[in-house]
Amino acid sequence: MPFNLPILLTWLRIVAIPLMIAVYFLPASWAEPHQRDLVATLIFVAAAITDWADGYLARKLNQTSAFGAFLDPVADKLMVAAALIILVQLGRADAIVATIIIGREITISALREWMAKIGAAKNVAVSMLGKIKTVAQMLAIPALLYYAPFLGLDLRTLGNWLIWIAALLTLWSMGYYLRMAWPEIAKRSAEK
Secondary structure (H helix, E strand, O other), rough: OOOOOOHHHHEEEEEEEHHHHHHOOOOOOOHHHHHHHHHHHHHHHHHHHHHHHHHHHHHHHHOOOOHHHHHHHHHHHHHHHHHHHHHHHHOOOOOHHHHHHHHHHHHHHHHHHHHHHOOOOOOHHOOOHHHHHHHHHHHHHHHHHHHHEEOOEEEHHHHHHHHEEEHHHHHHHHHHHHHHHHHHHHHHHHHO
């Protein structure tokens, strides 16, 4: 297993998950609700920045690896899933939204794994639609974690709109990936 700066940043993102969760289990005397929201938001935003930084540094420093390519999306999905579960627990996101987003991530990860196994991974490569979905999620989640006005912005309303937009883009991108994979699925099904 290679170890370099980009992989370290990815591991830090994974380590941030229990920290973000733990913030909400601190004794009431240690932090007020708004302080917890602020710390959880900062942890999530820092993790999101490492998501960008690890990919950038891996390319810039020529430190790309198969292990890094595997670990990076796993860390992303774990971080988003943990944040969504926290938001559902806090009553700030609907369970249906969390189920759509987490379910899509599991489905597309399994699809990509299967497509790679049969040598057709390029059919389900990351698309611009998937990137836009990720941006909507990465803006919605901090807004819903912070959940208070910020610089004149109503983050509750903005976060709610963005998370629903992310859920719709999630379904749309899942349909896109399944449609791209369908010829291989149909071909393999006909062979059996």
